[in-house]
Amino acid sequence: MQVTITVNGLPYTREVEPRLLLVHFLRDELNLTGTHWGCDTSNCGVCTVQLDGVPVKSCTVLAVMADGHEVTTVEGLERDGELDAVQKGFMECHGLQCGFCTPGMLLTARWLLDREPHPDEGTIREAISGQLCRCTGYENIVKSIQRAAEL
């Protein structure tokens, strides 16, 4: 099937198998390897991207379901050489260690701050609760998002 998906502002048209997952479309067709894959069951959230501005787990979205829609990945956060506030916050507050969950966390953080510019700790914890991190114990992810809200 032919799909046209706008990714980070640019439209891409590709011939794909109907069963192709969005995460594999991004990684294998577009070589956007910042979006990771970590489980088969939508639990870990390392594949989180924004679909029309809303975080989704791209391992449970078919590429064909994204046809005609807009996707934002971690590669789309930096604009004109300027890092997004969430990227700066994570760097400043040591919000990452191995970096594997980071892209998904950044996209959820961006979505949260777009809706709620100054979330409290509980709101942040709930927003990222569908995504796992095995390194940070979440403490510094929460602080990073709080810091991003100040930037």
Next chain:
Amino acid sequence: MSFGRMHRKEDARFIRGRGNYVDDVRLPGMLHGAILRSPHAHARILSIDTSAAEAHPKVRAVITGQTLAGLNLAWMPTLSNDVQAVLATDKVRFQGQEVAFVVAEDAYSARDALELIEVDYEPLDAVVDARRALDEDSPVIRDDLEGRTSNRIFDWEAGDRERTDAIFAGAEVTINQDMIYPRVHPAPLETCGAVADFDKVTGKLTVWCPTQAPHAHRTLYALVAGLPEHKIRVISPDIGGGFGGKVGIYPGYVCAIVGSIVTGRPVKWMEDRSENLMATAFARDYHMSGEVAATRDGVIQAIRVKVLADHGAFNGTAQPTKFPAGFFHVFTGSYDLQAAHCEVTGVYTNKAPGGVAYACSFRVTEAVYLVERLIDVLAAELGLDPAELRLRNLLKPDQFPYTSPTGWEYDSGDYIKTMRMAMDIAGYDKLRAEQADKRARGELMGIGISFFTEAVGAGPRKHMDILGLGMADGAELRVHPTGKAVLRVSCQSQGQGHETTFAQIVGHELGIPADDVEVVHGDTDQTPFGLGTYGSRSTPVSGAATAIVARKVRERARLVAAAMLECSPDDLDWQIDESAEGRAGSWAVRGDPASRKSMQEIALAAHSALELPDGVEGHLDAVTVYNPPNLTYPFGAYICVVDVDPGTGQVKVRRFVAVDDCGVRINPMIVEGQIHGGLADGVGMALMQVMAFDEEGNHLGASFMDYLLPTSMECPSWELGETVTPSPHHPLGAKGVGESATVGSPPAVVNAVVDALAPYGIRHADMPLTPANVWRVIQGDPFRTDLAIP
């Protein structure tokens, strides 16, 4: 900036999605592999028909155990001198075991073709319960090993049995407690995988895989496959978490290599999450029976332990050769005992191999859990506050270096100070008062303490090796003409931030900015030999090697500076200008500090036409190999506060105080991050993580829907404290810390929950303390957390 909170160098790529993990490696013409796995825990393979899979238009090769047997590769050595099937030839011995490997043009087609392979199995009785593994009528799992008639792997003991028994015989008080440290899995978010590229023309094999020990892998590939070691390059790219699960060689890596040799094209293999949880290294699975002898006023005299260790179907534990139970015999913990003894029996069962993984410091995790649970059981027996009981028995500062009853030499410690700090931060007395009020109202609140001593940084090569490879680490440092340096080390970060910490060490020793130091790691063609990153050994071993190689360079710089200043090297003093950006170092003439040469000036001169004295080589570089004289012994005091819902058994971790002492902290920000992560692991293990099995050996935790990991909602905001007792033998006074919190936190959580349940007369409950399990404990219903057997 030298030591201190420096932002990480590696973050720039990770926050942009520019990390390079193994699944991001793409080579021209690359094929994709997938593994067919056994649905049975124990079965004889009668036949395998691969013809339909081979006929799939996109399939390029199908490899079975038979194919590998022809290459003498059907079995490979494990890290514990056993063998493990790469692809099964005779029997399958655990659910999820590797049976066949398909190589296809794309990953989806490779998976499709797996469904076309027909395997005829004859199911056999499975050994699932380790406690039945040695029964007379138990099936022998490893009939591949000649002369083997039982599932016993080893019997091992440590300590002084007679002395221990004598103390028990005359003790005023003794307690005993059986406990299980259940089978868990490190579950890094990146699964395992490999890209293998064999170049037929040059004979060079390049393997990208997320290994914590790239050099050990290269040597093992040379030994297993018979390939010349200089023609093997192992590249460990960015790793999405390891936690000990990425130390060993998995069958999939060997299959990818064979796939590339057979097809002449690069082959990528990536496992999925179920494969990761079912077949890669598990951790723990220790069935422990512990006893304590003490006086009536709470002086602990001796500990006696029996352990049944479930090692799965192949003995694949990754640990120093002389220690089949790892460092478990450090179980006397942080206390001043007269004697101790342990017996450990290892058995085969029809489960995946592994055992040492998951930030366990070679089984210090199990040891600390055992002793810290026993102390609480003793406190309950004596009617003493568990904090008070610990304070009475903790080692005193003047006892260090301390030789433990089982032979460890603890390097340094000031335990009571650390314990007091944790109690102060927690507000211990107030918490006990609050608990008393709540108990009066029927509410369940618990306060749990754990005091741990870790043994990390393996290790002295005369005692410690892995498959004969001594555990010393190399380091190589070059300062380029403009004063910028490149450090090459053998260890490999899985998120620990080595590119930053190690640059800080070089910066500190050479007096140049850490930003001017590039750290090269994770590539065997580019780095000196060493045993890798696990057991919290990077800073204790490779970090020490880095400090020493930098000091060698600094001494060379002194000779060059002397030539520049036309004086004797003996007349020069090393000077650090703390006010300068990046903490500038220089060699200065004694008594005339204005006559000096900075490291940058010296570097340029070392590469210039400057005439150097006889015996002084030009350029500015050095190599070293560091053989640690001892392990380092970090320690800490943890206090956990929980609330338990008596109606549902739900445990809420309300507070967690962690005071760690890991000696000198090179980058406190990174150290704290490591502690945070380990604390979350401890909460996970204590409350939710378990890999249980049913009576047929079916794995009941083979996805993240069943194997539960802590999220941001289960984790409290961690409250950290710090004491600093330098290691006397580490060149920087540093100790390892990567696993401290994983080791120390589970008993604090369990002790807190058991403390909350004290009104029911409960003294012990096995992990994981899920709501259902807590509820069953309250009901007094005996059950096993590791098995789902009626």
